[in-house]
Amino acid sequence: MTSPVDTVPTDLDLAAALSTLRERGYRHMPVTRDGELVGVVSLRDLARLATIGPADVPRGLKGVVVADTTVSDVRGNEGFYHYRQHSAIDLSTNRPFEDVWRLLIDGSLPATRVERDTFRAETDPLRPLPPSVLEVLPAVARTSTPLEGLRTALSMAASERGLRPVLDLDAAARRRDALFLSALTPTVLTALHRLRRGLPVIEPRTDLPYAANYLWMLTGVAPDPAATTAVECYLISTIDHGFNASTFTARVIASTGADVGSCVVGAVGALSGPLHGGAPSRALDLVNEIGSPERAREVVTRKVVAGERIMGFGHAVYRTDDPRSVMLRDVAIGLGGSLVELAVAVEKTVVEVLAEMKPGRELYANVEFYAGVVMASCGIPPEMFTPTFAAGRVVGWCANVLEQAVDPKIIRPRARYVGPPPPQPVPPIAVG
Numbered sequence: 320m321t322s323p324v325d326t327v328p329t330d331l332d333l334a335a336a337l338s339t340l341r342e343r344g345y346r347h348m349p350v351t352r353d354g355e356l357v358g359v360v361s362l363r364d365l366a367r368l369a370t371i372g373p374a375d376v377p378r379g380l381k382g383v384v385v386a387d388t389t390v391s392d393v394r395g396n397e398g399f400y401h402y403r404q405h406s407a408i409d410l411s412t413n414r415p416f417e418d419v420w421r422l423l424i425d426g427s428l429p430a431t432r433v434e435r436d437t438f439r440a441e442t443d444p445l446r447p448l449p450p451s452v453l454e455v456l457p458a459v460a461r462t463s464t465p466l467e468g469l470r471t472a473l474s475m476a477a478s479e480r481g482l483r484p485v486l487d488l489d490a491a492a493r494r495r496d497a498l499f500l501s502a503l504t505p506t507v508l509t510a511l512h513r514l515r516r517g518l519p520v521i522e523p524r525t526d527l528p529y530a531a532n533y534l535w536m537l538t539g540v541a542p543d544p545a546a547t548t549a550v551e552c553y554l555i556s557t558i559d560h561g562f563n564a565s566t567f568t569a570r571v572i573a574s575t576g577a578d579v580g581s582c583v584v585g586a587v588g589a590l591s592g593p594l595h596g597g598a599p600s601r602a603l604d605l606v607n608e609i610g611s612p613e614r615a616r617e618v619v620t621r622k623v624v625a626g627e628r629i630m631g632f633g634h635a636v637y638r639t640d641d642p643r644s645v646m647l648r649d650v651a652i653g654l655g656g657s658l659v660e661l662a663v664a665v666e667k668t669v670v671e672v673l674a675e676m677k678p679g680r681e682l683y684a685n686v687e688f689y690a691g692v693v694m695a696s697c698g699i700p701p702e703m704f705t706p707t708f709a710a711g712r713v714v715g716w717c718a719n720v721l722e723q724a725v726d727p728k729i730i731r732p733r734a735r736y737v738g739p740p741p742p743q744p745v746p747p748i749a750v751g
């Protein structure tokens with residue numbers, strides 16, 4: 320111990336005590352009151368108290384920044400989001416899916432046709448189902464929805480291909496695994512859908528781009544150009560969206576150093592939850608339930624009075640129009656039809672009713688509202704709405720996994736223990 324003894328008074332605030340300990344290189348320090356020793360503090364205990372404790376973190380980690388990213392960002396108050404340095408909406412309307420895929424995975428858009436074709440030449444051949452997966456898929460389809468079956472199939476494909484922990488791989492090998500799983504996902508989903516309906520699996524076509532090939536594998540007919548463009552806009556506009564639950568899940572798994580397959584399978588599980596990707600079809604159900612524009616006010620008012628949420632409205636981040644729903648509304652109007660006309664009228668009335676009944680909450684149509692309308696108008700059945708979402712989002716998950724894999728720090732928060740105080744004697748099991 321140094322002489323004279325360094326002490327801290329009991330009324331010293333936490334931050335000052337901590338910096339005293341740090342500056343002087345002590346691990347423990349006596350605490351005195353009126354010259355009398357009253358205790359000893361340790362740097363470790365002080366540091367634990369001084370860091371943000373569980374009590375300071377909002378429920379659900381809402382708004383907490385947990386990582387740095389260059390993949391994408393959502394500016395909720397402005398109604399704007401971007402992938403790397405480009406507006407997501409501009410990309411949706413000006414570039415094919417593969418260009419945006421390359422932007423997310425490799426960091427830049429292809430600048431020339433040669434660069435675009437090179438990326439396609441690399442990814443198109445990765446589409447077919449591995450034979451062992453194709454073999455088990457009929458059995459999987461008997462008991463699983465396409466999203467459930469996707470977990471099984473990707474897990475198998477990853478094992479069969481020998482995907483190794485990202486911790487043990489260089490950047491090129493991780494990227495190769497990410498491209499493989501992304502390219503395979505639409506093939507698995509459409510195959511499972513067809514098998515569940517007793518239809519033959521349709522092989523992917525390498526002459527078709529991502530979105531057109533997806534519709535081809537789903538329906539088995541040459542895709543309509545307008546439907547292809549609409550689905551492509553939808554896929555691009557939902558390819559990534561900040562630290563949503565499935566993306567965060569993928570990153571947590573990547574932070575353990577696990578293989579890309581484990582990360583994507585975990586993300587699919589998170590996406591399947593009704594509070595995340597589970598419900599674009601519920602917004603379409605609402606439109607169908609309303610049935611005609613003149614019924615909209617009455618139906619919506621009744622639901623809000625009953626304390627129900629109006630599906631496809633409100634957003635955790637946007638406090639203004641969700642730019643994806645604005646863009647998809649235009650896409651839907653371009654497709655035309657009675658469903659679209661009804662949806663546009665319903666949206667207007669719902670926004671009015673919510674503004675009257677929930678003033679100040681800023682509730683507008685979110686991406687789910689027009690996603691269902693667009694997909695239905697393109698001939699995608701409701702049970703494939705969420706799988707279609709996954710067919711695009713898998714690229715966002717992979718981009719985040721590759722980014723996380725570079726950071727060797729494991730994501731390991733803690734919980735606040737609120738159970739009975741330990742230690743308590745372990746009781747013997749009661750007889751009888």
Ligand SMILES: CC(C)(COP(=O)(O)OP(=O)(O)OC[C@H]1O[C@@H](n2cnc3c(N)ncnc32)[C@H](O)[C@@H]1OP(=O)(O)O)[C@@H](O)C(=O)NCCC(=O)NCCS
Binds near residue numbers: 627677
């Ligand atoms: C998306 C959602 C979960 C975001 O929730 P959030 O930002 O955390 O908002 P809160 O749950 O705190 O709600 C704030 C207020 O707005 C109301 N509200 C939010 N969304 C609403 C909706 N769709 N219909 C009716 N009221 C809604 C809530 O009742 C609450 O009102 P209160 O202050 O009187 O209690 C929420 O808007 C919702 O449940 N929407 C419907 C489901 C949906 O479309 N999900 C897809 C999202 S992409």
